[in-house]
Amino acid sequence: MRAAVIRDFGGLDVLHVEDLESPRPGRGQVVLKVLCAGLNHLDIWVRRGRPGRQLKMPHILGSDVVGIVTAVGEGVSRPVVGDRVIVNPALSCGDCEFCRRGEQSLCVSFGIIGLNSPGTFAEEAVVPAYDCYPKPPHLTDEEAGCFALTYVTAWRMLVTRAQLRCGQSVLIHGIGGGVATCALQLAKRIGAQVFVTSSSNEKLSRAREIGADHTINYEGANVVEWIKGQTGGRGVDVAVDAVGAATWPLDLACVRKGGTVVLCGVTTGSKAETDLSALYWNQLNVLGSTVGSAEDFRQLVVAANVNQLRPIIDAVFPLDRVRDAMAKLEQGGQFGKIVLRVAE
Secondary structure, X not given: OEEEEXXXXXXXXXXXXXXXXXXXXXXXXXXXXXXXXXXXXXXXXXXXXXXXXXXXXXXXXXXXXXXXXXXXXXXXXXXXXOOEEEEOOEEOOOOOHHHHHOOHHHOOOOEEEOOOEOOOXXXXXXXXXXXXXXXXXXXOHHHHHOOHHHHHHHHHHHXXXXXXXXXXXXXXXXXXXXXXXXXXXXXXXXXXXXXXXXXXXXXXXXXXXXOOOEEEEOOOOOHHHHHHHHOOOOOEEEEXXXXXXXXXXXXXXXXXXXXXXXXXXXOOOOOOOOOHHXXXXXXXXXXXXXXXXXXXXXXXHHHHXXXXXXXXXXXXXXXXXXXXXXXXXXXXOOOOEEEEEOOO
């Protein structure tokens, strides 16, 4: 089979499409014929490498996938061969105290497909059977192939962690990125008022088209003053942050007293100063969040079917152009998801 692999950490030049041996399912696993696979910033971090993290090389990138089951391992009763499925990319032991509570993302051995196991940028992929869900029938293969990671991350941030409710307000930084765009779509379906920022007027225009209530180009603008002006000095109920160091001070200044900041990413760095006086005086809630639990993913799939939720696709590339796809993602000019089309 052909697969997009790395044999060392580094820039785009370490990424190659190669011929590898087709995988076989182990106990509790299934093999998928991959139709489409979405890109995520996680793929960039995995390719670049991090101090102390080792991978078995060659390593296949990719966490999102839609595919057709072609083989099942021992002990698998469902899905069955021929099923078209999407995959929750979260990995867990299934037996610890957290997994037994249904909080798989708190598992000591928690991992993500494409990071802690071979990924999905390949003609075939092995995944746990417990992570497979029927493909939502209203989604195209391209939409289904980029659905899982960013949407379940945004779902856990807004619904499970921040407990966003109808009538509340949300600030989302850097609209156009995967999690930010998913969070906008979910927040509007919950019934929230959404404020978004970007350095691109084109992206802000697109954001208004899909429901953003208030938008601002943060270049040359004071986001804190803008939020205070739009909310009568109150601030927003929730700030959603996948950016990190660059926006962290804004989060603490833009949420109301008793408000919530929920963080899932650090694309601009992981070190940031915190105004502790603002934290305690305003009685703020600061929450970390990551990929969701099995129940988060189940709820997300149900909500997607009921609300006919569709991922926003920016571009589709063939597997052989995975470098071009990842270069586009790294440049940051996309609005929505970038997808690899692997097979029909």
